[in-house]
Structures are given as structure tokens and as C-alpha cells.
Amino acid sequence: MILIVGGAFQGKTNYAVSRFSLSHSDVARGSECRLSDVLSARCVADYHQLVRRLLSEGSDPLIFTEQLCAENEAAVVIMDEIGCGVIPLEKSERIWREAVGRCGCMLAERADIVIRMICGIPTVIKGELP
Template identity: 50%
Template sequence: MKMITGGAFQGKSEFAVKNMSVSESEILDGGTCVPEEVFSAVCVKNFHKLVGRVAEKGGDVIDFTKKLCRENKDIIIIIDEIGCGVVPVLKSDREYRENVGRAGCIIAENSSEVYRVFSGIAVRIK
């Protein structure tokens, strides 16, 4: 499993296409896909959005992420870094942030390679 993170619009998907032999059409969009599709996908982007969608439907984000790590060991996961602001006013926003943070930590732990992309430049952090 590989993980690519960083801020929004930093070139994370481009990095996957250029360096991980993934084609653009193989990248599932976590913002719109059927959540279960991720268990067999080659690559997923916007995984943070998928986390939000799973939670909205009453699913357990931690279980979902752990299942993904078990069942799709070769997937490339692209996830925005979203926790770097002041604590949000809305409770639902705070919960979303927590869920994404926890899910991201599980993915990072299970990944053999983790990259962080900043202004198009990827730094391997694991």
C-alpha cells in the first residue's frame, strides 16, 4: 500500500500518474464513487472526502479503513492533509477532521511508502 498526502491542489494525483504507473482513468474519486469500490481499486483520490461520506451514512470510519488495509494491500491512496487550521466551530466539522486524521494515521501505518507533495514536489516521509 502506498500513500500520497499534502495540501489541496499540490500535484498529488499527477505524482501518482508520473511515478507509480497508474493511469488517470484508473484513479477512483472518493468524492463520488460507490464507497465499496475502493476495496478493489488500483488508486483512490480524495480519500478524505470518502471518509466524510462513510461517516455521514452512519458507517464506522475506522472499521472501513482497516478493512481497506486488509483487503486491498496494493492500493495507492491519495488523501489531503486537512487538520492544519484552528478548531472548527461546527461539531460536525470537528468530527470530520478527527475521522480523517484517524483514518490517515491507519493508512500511513499500513503503507510501505508515504509521500507528501508540496507545490508539485514530492518528499518521501516514510
């Protein structure tokens, strides 16, 4: 598994598509795709939005992430870093922020390669690119 993290609009998806020879149709968007697609897609983007959807459905995002790691080992997973602000006033936002952090830690631990994007520039922070 390859994990790409970074702030919003840093060029994560475009980088994934070009670097890992994907087409945009290979990319399942966590904000809108079917959950089953996440378990088979070559690339899953907006994973932080998928976490929000899972929470709103009453599912445990960590259990789903565990399933993703087990069933879609070759996936490129893309998610925003969202934890670098002040604690949100809304409880649901705090729960989401915590769940995204924990899922991100799990994905990073399982991934062979973790890449962080800033201003379109990738930095490999775990493993080595093929």
C-alpha cells in the same frame, strides 16, 4: 500500500499517475465512487472526502479503513492534510477532522511508503520508492 498526503492542489494525483504508471481511469475518487470500487481500485484519491461520506452514512471510517488496508494492500491512496487550522465551530466538521486524522494515521502506519507533496514536489517520509 502507498499513501500520498499533502494540502489540496499540490499535484498528488498527477504525481501518482505518472510515478506509478496508472491511468486516470484507475483512480477512484472518494468524493463520488462506489464504496466497493475503493476496495479494488489501483488508486483511491480524495480519501478525506470518502471519510466525510462514510460519516454521513453513519459508517465508522476507521473500520472501513481497516477493511481497505486488508483487502486492497497494493492501492495507492491519496488524501489531503486538513488538520492544520483552528478547531471548526461546527461539531460535524470537528468530527470529520478527527476521523480524517485517525484514518490518516492508520493508513500511514500500514503503508510501506508515504509521500508528502508540496508545490508538486514529492518528499518520501516513510519507506523507499521502488
